[in-house]
Amino acid sequence: AQSVTQLGSHVSVSEGALVLLRCNYSSSVPPYLFWYVQYPNQGLQLLLKYTSAATLVKGINGFEAEFKKSETSFHLTKPSAHMSDAAEYFCAVRYTGRRALTFGSGTRLQVQP
């Protein structure tokens, strides 16, 4: 079955430290990939998307993600965490031939002062 795996349901970093949130998909055909962020009591906000153009994708709020076909990964990074980055992050995949997004289980990012 096509799935999305986010390693680590909780990640804690210090303010100013590197943020790395992991996402792996299961498909031999590269899908369309997205990262969303959800703040408490809010909907999902699109951070960035990969649609087979550049493998390194830059998004909003200083986030970026790199598509690695050989590793079937699309990890999200940010060089320096800010307190306002504390939220839940979801990796989502749109597999070829499917219209719906398949979401990972989410990673809650905590930023320590």
Add this chain to the structure above:
Amino acid sequence: KAGVTQTPRYLIKTRGQQVTLSCSPISGHRSVSWYQQTPGQGLQFLFEYFSETQRNKGNFPGRFSGRQFSNSRSEMNVSTLELGDSALYLCASSLDEGVSEQYFGPGTRLTVT
């Protein structure tokens, strides 16, 4: 442009009742998708509408239904509510039925007692 709007934001219903949730997509967007978010199951796809036609449906019982109007606004209905239907229901709109990204509304928090 205004974002995706969902009404109501919060709703409390009793088991056995039915409920209708509303979603207004971003102006010009013609595709609307619905997702259910729960702590246990995460984000799950309910259905998608494009040009007033249901294009895709997730693995939910027939109690969950929806429709789309000519102005692209969408409603979803849940009949004979069960406790397990308590969730955040998210609506997402996209420009078309291709690979364009989905933009989410703030959600409707449904509590079934």
